[in-house]
Amino acid sequence: MERFDDPYDDTRIHVTPAVIEPGHTFDSVTDKISALVLRKRTPLGWWVGLAASFVLTNMMLGTIIYLVFTGIGIWGNNQPVGWAFDIINFVWWIGIGHAGTLISAILLLLRQQWRTSINRFAEAMTLFAVACAGLFPLLHTGRPWLAYWLFPYPNTMGIQPQFRSPLMWDVFAVSTYATVSALFWYTGLVPDLATLRDRARSKFGRVVFGMMSLGWRGSARHWARYEVVYLLLAGISTPLVLSVHTIVSFDFAIGIIPGWHTPIFPPYFVAGAIYAGFAMVLTLIIPLRKFYGLEDFITDRHLRNAGKVMLATGLLVAYGYMSEAFIAWYSANKYEQFMMLNRFVGPYAFYYWSLITCNVIVPQLIWIRRVRHSHVMLFVVAMFVNVGMWLERFIIIPISLHRDFLPSSWGMYAPTIFDFTMFFGTIGFFFFLMFLFIRFLPVISIFEMRTMVPEAQIKEEA
Amino acid sequence: MRKTTRPPLYGLIAEFDNPSDAVAAARRVHEEGYRIVDAFSPYPVEELSEAIGVHRTHMPLIVLIGGLLGGTLGFLLQVYVEVISFPINVGGKPYYSWPAFIPVTFECTVLGAALFAVFGMLALNGLPEPYHPVFNAPNFALASRDRFFVLVESRDPLFERERTAEFLRSLGPLEVTDVEH
Numbered sequence: 252m253e254r255f256d257d258p259y260d261d262t263r264i265h266v267t268p269a270v271i272e273p274g275h276t277f278d279s280v281t282d283k284i285s286a287l288v289l290r291k292r293t294p295l296g297w298w299v300g301l302a303a304s305f306v307l308t309n310m311m312l313g314t315i316i317y318l319v320f321t322g323i324g325i326w327g328n329n330q331p332v333g334w335a336f337d338i339i340n341f342v343w344w345i346g347i348g349h350a351g352t353l354i355s356a357i358l359l360l361l362r363q364q365w366r367t368s369i370n371r372f373a374e375a376m377t378l379f380a381v382a383c384a385g386l387f388p389l390l391h392t393g394r395p396w397l398a399y400w401l402f403p404y405p406n407t408m409g410i411q412p413q414f415r416s417p418l419m420w421d422v423f424a425v426s427t428y429a430t431v432s433a434l435f436w437y438t439g440l441v442p443d444l445a446t447l448r449d450r451a452r453s454k455f456g457r458v459v460f461g462m463m464s465l466g467w468r469g470s471a472r473h474w475a476r477y478e479v480v481y482l483l484l485a486g487i488s489t490p491l492v493l494s495v496h497t498i499v500s501f502d503f504a505i506g507i508i509p510g511w512h513t514p515i516f517p518p519y520f521v522a523g524a525i526y527a528g529f530a531m532v533l534t535l536i537i538p539l540r541k542f543y544g545l546e547d548f549i550t551d552r553h554l555r556n557a558g559k560v561m562l563a564t565g566l567l568v569a570y571g572y573m574s575e576a577f578i579a580w581y582s583a584n585k586y587e588q589f590m591m592l593n594r595f596v597g598p599y600a601f602y603y604w605s606l607i608t609c610n611v612i613v614p615q616l617i618w619i620r621r622v623r624h625s626h627v628m629l630f631v632v633a634m635f636v637n638v639g640m641w642l643e644r645f646i647i648i649p650i651s652l653h654r655d656f657l658p659s660s661w662g663m664y665a666p667t668i669f670d671f672t673m674f675f676g677t678i679g680f681f682f683f684l685m686f687l688f689i690r691f692l693p694v695i696s697i698f699e700m701r702t703m704v705p706e707a708q709i710k711e712e713a
Numbered sequence: 714m715r716k717t718t719r720p721p722l723y724g725l726i727a728e729f730d731n732p733s734d735a736v737a738a739a740r741r742v743h744e745e746g747y748r749i750v751d752a753f754s755p756y757p758v759e760e761l762s763e764a765i766g767v768h769r770t771h772m773p774l775i776v777l778i779g780g781l782l783g784g785t786l787g788f789l790l791q792v793y794v795e796v797i798s799f800p801i802n803v804g805g806k807p808y809y810s811w812p813a814f815i816p817v818t819f820e821c822t823v824l825g826a827a828l829f830a831v832f833g834m835l836a837l838n839g840l841p842e843p844y845h846p847v848f849n850a851p852n853f854a855l856a857s858r859d860r861f862f863v864l865v866e867s868r869d870p871l872f873e874r875e876r877t878a879e880f881l882r883s884l885g886p887l888e889v890t891d892v893e894h
């Protein structure tokens with residue numbers, strides 16, 4: 252039969268691929284991963300990628316400079332659509348970040364061993380995505396140098412922030428999320444930085460990694476505390492990540508705009524965030540494992556599992572779309588009903604149906620084994636989801652705003668060139684940080700990979 | 714040139730190439746009555762810390778305190794701002810509208826717990842500590858790769874250089890060496 256020619260088809264051997272290829276030992280795992288950082292020659296592809304993302308980063312910086320000098324009028328949002336690309340991109344990036352925390356925290360608590368080889372990478376993705384996300388609301392204030400006004404502090408103006416507003420909740424949620432993600436990531440890095448310190452050949456490397464590793468020496472007393480803290484951080488990150496996207500959804504759900512004011516938002520946003528995040532994880536690791544020869548550590552099993560998580564959360568998101576439409580009709584509220592009709596057949600209907608195609612129809616391909624087992628197909632589906640999740644926020648934010656209660660205040664929204672340079676600029680910035688990360692830090696948690704090799708089993712004396 | 718006096722020995726260290734032998738040796742060292750001991754491994758080995766007598770840590774309590782402190786301060790901050798410092802009438806709702814303060818209280822709880830967890834762990838571990846005598850042990854660079862070490866410090870009341878070295882050698886290590894200050 253034809254299907255047996257598929258190299259990714261494992262029905263012949265009836266085994267689940269391992270999370271680490273057989274034959275690896277403590278030293279082979281250590282050497283292979285640390286060599287990616289410590290080797291002298293940098294692959295040409297890395298320079299090309301870094302240069303391309305650097306160009307985009309500069310496009311972003313140029314846009315920011317123009318914006319700071321001119322004002323946010325350079326963007327397309329204006330009454331009645333006051334929130335557009337800035338908030339879409341903020342929610343999109345935050346959502347992408349969430350898969351990193353999910354992989355590192357929730358899967359750790361669920362004792363899913365396959366997380367070990369992708370958690371470091373996914374946590375870095377979280378940090379960089381949150382950095383990109385934070386730029387948008389910061390710049391949307393128009394006066395980013397006054398951003399500290401968001402925090403309550405004794406001031407001569409005699410005013411204080413409003414803690415009953417979801418926007419204030421958002422400030423605390425996102426800043427806490429960024430801080431905790433950075434702490435979790437760095438805590439995980441410390442033992443690996445000690446490995447790099449001990450293996451670096453140059454004096455410079457030893458000094459830099461030595462300072463970064465804080466003098467970690469692998470003492471059993473230290474490890475005992477370390478393990479408890481790592482587990483507790485995972486335990487507190489899990490409700491944190493759920494709370495962050497819940498609060499992001501409150502930015503809308505607490506408002507009264509038709510299309511925003513709906514209680515399905517928190518779970519639907521959280522599912523969407525994980526969906527988008529896993530799509531981004533697949534987008535990044537499929538090329539990375541190929542170009543860096545990490546197939547032994549990031550195996551077919553990782554890709555399949557990520558695909559399955561994407562399918563499951565995609566179905567939750569599809570349920571969210573269904574629920575929105577059903578409740579709009581069932582509410583018997585003409586504003587809600589019009590909002591839904593406006594999405595289906597209004598001026599932006601093309602984007603609504605593109606969203607349904609990208610997020611609901613295309614991912615159903617993952618049900619098919621051949622698609623799930625093909626890296627190219629998984630990558631293609633993940634790209635559809637990346638686009639779809641962006642469209643989802645486009646549908647929710649400007650499309651709800653452009654026609655609300657009063658036809659006299661209706662209007663149309665179109666982005667300007669600077670909306671795009673800013674958005675694609677942050678994508679470049681994200682990849683710029685990612686390229687620096689994969690060159691200068693271990694992309695896979697070395698010490699956790701050591702626990703996966705067979706030698707790590709303690710053999711008790713009889 | 715004046716001949717410098719040899720600094721007193723920091724301890725004796727035994728090197729192993731697999732975790733099972735290191736755990737067995739650490740247990741024997743503990744049974745023998747040595748208490749000022751430590752073990753080193755390239756990844757967390759729960760049995761190894763158990764073997765040298767580390768059964769529990771104070772970390773969970775520290776994290777709990779951090780979380781409670783963060784949450785309490787976060788809540789009180791909001792009450793201070795919205796009730797005392799800058800009361801604003803929003804839709805006739807009470808100034809002390811505590812349900813609206815829950816999200817930020819939760820975030821502050823998580824922030825407090827996470828900061829106490831990481832900085833508490835570093836403080837109890839005595840890190841950052843750029844220099845430590847154990848780094849003088851030959852092959853110790855491999856403790857972050859594939860070797861396991863069991864150390865008996867000279868401060869231990871039972872420590873006698875010859876006897877302890879012989880005892881460590883009897884545990885089947887690759888090597889037993891002096892660790893200098």
